[in-house]
Amino acid sequence: MVRSKTLFVCQNCAATYPKWVGRCDNCGEWNTLVEQVAVSSGKSVVARSGNSGKLLDVQTMRSISSREGATRLQTGFSDLDEVLGGGVLPGSVILIAGQPGIGKSTLLLQVSAYVAHNDAVLYASGEESASQVKLRAIRLGAEKSEQISFASSTSADDIAATIRSGGYKLVVIDSIQTLALDEITSAPGTVSQITNSSNVIIRAAKQSGAAVVLVGHVTKEGSIAGPKVLEHLVDVVLQLEGDRYGGFKIVRAAKNRFGSTNEAAIFEMNEGGLSLVKNPSAALLAERQNTDGSVVLATIEGTRPLLVEIQALVNPTNFGYPKRTASGFDLNRLNLLIAVLERRTKLNLSDKDIYINVVGGLKLNDQAADLAICMAIASAAASRRIDDGIVVFGEVGLGGEIRSVQSADRRVAEAKKLGFTQAIAPKGAAKNTFIKDVSDLRTALIDYLQK
Ligand code: TYD
Ligand code: MG
DSSP: OOOOOEEEEETTTOOEESSOOSBOTTTOOBSOEEEEEOOOOSSOOOOOOSOOOOOOOOOOGGGSOOGGGSOOBOOSOHHHHHHTTSSBOTTOEEEEEEOTTSSHHHHHHHHHHHHTTTSOEEEEESSSOHHHHHHHHHHHTOTTOTTEEEEEOOBHHHHHHHHHTTOOSEEEEEOGGGOBOTTOOSOTTSHHHHHHHHHHHHHHHHHHTOEEEEEEOBOTTSSBSSOTHHHHHSSEEEEEEEOSSSSEEEEEEEEETTSOSOOEEEEEEETTEEEEOSOHHHHHHTTOOOOTTEEEEEEEETTEEEEEEEEEEEEEOOSSSOOEEEESSOHHHHHHHHHHHHHHSSOOOTTEEEEEEETTSOOOOOTTHHHHHHHHHHHHHHTOEEOTTEEEOOEEOTTSBEEOOSOHHHHHHHHHHTTOOEEEEETTSOSOTTEEEESBHHHHHHHHEEO
16 A cells, blocks of 8 residues: 655745654754645666766856846836835845735835836735735726736746746736746645745746846744745845834845845835825824923934834732833833843832833834833933933944944934934934034933923
């Protein structure tokens, strides 16, 4: 009797096991094994002598023609073009990842509609039916375009063949996790399907010169679902982040072979789809009420300065351990800052619940947020306000010292533009009367928190 042999494959690192185990020995992840039918290649691998290769066809660097001359496709969103390094390069493969419902399909349909003014676009979806996509296209005003072709398919081979036909300048595939190759028996979304399907698609893209955008899912921790190798295979990795309900949505490049990864595009979702936010600082501060616990931080998003309101709420703990929560800020960092505040100033926070909110659904990833967070907590704890015209930035060290941060000039320029009159910042940030420099946390709190 022939039993079809099954293997258990780790979805994180692709290690294989003959039996199911709870934890992958290779990468240490829990519960990542999936049962798959083993495909035997029929051929056993024989160590070869190494004499069978042929001479490579080499070119001198000077003689290689650069593709840079090739005109990049514009996406219709100027800031998104900048994130991509000046538009979408023909033949490139872009992976865009984000939480469900954040707006990946919406964004790509809008980009498709824009590109379709001049060039043919293929939109292949394995997630939605033609009529669902049509409904969305109607909302976005993209339904009339003759140049967007739609296909509902989950076959990587079929899509690759269609790409190779050469009829399209831009191909959107929604999503890589739904694609499958017939010869592989495992389910769509598994490591082997994702790796092999994307290889087939990428080869087709390079052959035909079509730019391909792959939609990727993320895991609940926020990293791109599937093998890490997927990120290595593609040319550009974009991340669409933000709050799912309302708030800003930010596109950042985590990897870009044709441009820098310092740019960011900020979007807002409304009835007509996503639109660029031209002046995000003003929008973020529009509803600000200066109460205690509210501090304006001058942060940097990509290369762009941004003013964000940080809010803190400090309440007495009613029962048990004090509670600390942060939305838009790293909780470990918050706990560290609270420890610094307790040790280096005279604030007693050990019996206080502390809540931090970054307004606008932004996720701060900027060391310079430290000082603003500390001042917001102190302001809330002591019921003292910070003056209306002040913005804050600076890193806080464990000794309570304020450390310098990058791009101080740009932060200050943005604050001036929005009518602020002072910046509390680290020493030596700039020779500038606008900046009131502070060297340690304690003096910052004493000098700038007023009754
Ligand atoms: P979607 O683009 O399908 O997200 P994803 O592909 O990343 O899973 O949808 C994002 C959300 O945006 C959806 O919940 C509905 C909303 N939306 C609008 O608010 N306005 C619009 O015009 C459209 C098309 C969607
Ligand atoms: Mg979608």
